[in-house]
Amino acid sequence: MTRLFNWLGGTVLAFFQYLGEVVLLAADTFRSIFTHKLRWKLFLRQIVEIGLLSQLVVVITGAFTGAVFAAQTFFQFNKIGMGSATGAVVSVAICRELGPVLTALMVAGRVGAAMSAEIGTMKVTEQIDALRALAVYPIDYLVVPRTLAIMISMPLLVAECIAFGIAAGYFIAIFLLEINGTYYMANMVRWTLSRDIIMGLSKAFCFGILIVFISCHKGLTAREGAVGVGRATTEAVVNSSLAVLIFNFFLTMCLNIIYPAGYQ
């Protein structure tokens, strides 16, 4: 019994310590953003790495999700004669949920893994110590450029994902399912509000921040050896994906107060 409580207590403590470390890293990073000069070259390289090169993945994710979602919605709605409402459902769902969450999961897999592997390798080969010994603060050099880059890239990537999702849904609906294009468009425009888009982009911004700090933290605390880096990378992807999914629920509840769903 004591052992159970010991284990339980240890796990809870470890969890809160982990949360604390991530929050401290975030605090340190934001302090650095406002008080120290930005390294433009590193920042631009990260924009390319995180934003530019993630586009293909995000576009494919968005397009096929939009297409399949349009098809499934149509199959159900058509039975009750509401086939032309498909456009509205697809676009609202993609803006508010599917776009931001799926993009975040893809970015966590692609960019989060790269971040923790890169920083983790630098850690175990003493390159981070070398930075420190050369009077360069690793947060300034490694975390700040990535944080700023992901804060800018994520909303843009999500916007792209939403656009391709809606477009793919439209094409499937019109050319494959033969829904009337005019009704489809009219319903979609009528029921999709600017606050749906704002909600999606706000979520994107928050998810980006979650991914960058969880992944950089895993890299910075990687343990010795190839196993250490491997484990750090896996944990970075798993933890940031879980964090995105869990945080998404609370974010939806909060944001819904500011940007309520539906037409009022």
Next chain:
Amino acid sequence: MSPESPLNSEMIAVRGLTKKLARQEILRGVDLDVPKGETLVIIGRSGGGKSVLLKHLVGLMQPDAGEIWIEGQNITRMTERQLGAIRQKIGILFQGAALFDSMTVEQNVAFPLREAGERNLKVLREKVREMLDVVELEGQEKKMPVSLSGGMKKRVGLARSIIRRPKCVLYDEPTSGLDPVVSDSINRLIRRLQERFGMTSIVVTHDMKSAFHVADHIAYLHEGRIYFHGTSTELQQASDPLLQDFMLGRSEEQREVESSTLRDES
């Protein structure tokens, strides 16, 4: 800021340094003084805490207890950002050289200057060439660290750590994993740097040949404490069995065999 200390004349002064890593006591009260311009070699068994001691001297590790003074400033309670100023004075050559593997040799060596705000490409290139000259690696600017041999990596690492002309350089096992010829050239390099720039040097090694070659003083770190501190001649004349074992590269077992044969003969 930290109060002025009586240890002002020393480059580095360490008092009662203790450190535990994963519940194992690595350092158990190290006291050490390194005067300006001196080359001190710290020898000791592998895993004896030499590298750990070295990392404490630039604040890469925080001690559990004890103090470290660099030119009269106590660095023990400094934050990472405050340590920046101290680290400008001290260069460190890591055991694996720790070159930035995404940069060329030239970018690696120029890195400290760029970070210090130097943007003029001509000046940078000139300084890098001068440093590569010093470490005898002329014309290797465009190579990536992966394509360098162990000895070359260490030289590039050294060039990078001395390009800002620090007052003190710390070497972590500068000759480990190198063949005897390359080792010798690295030893000469350490000597030359000290003569040419008057740098204080601390060399951590278990290579006795290297130790005798470069040292003004030698300190033997044993079980987390400084067991011996003196000149090379004093070390060579020492009759202490522990020191002799280390110098001769003799295990305890071997010593017992030797002493028992001596006894039998007598």
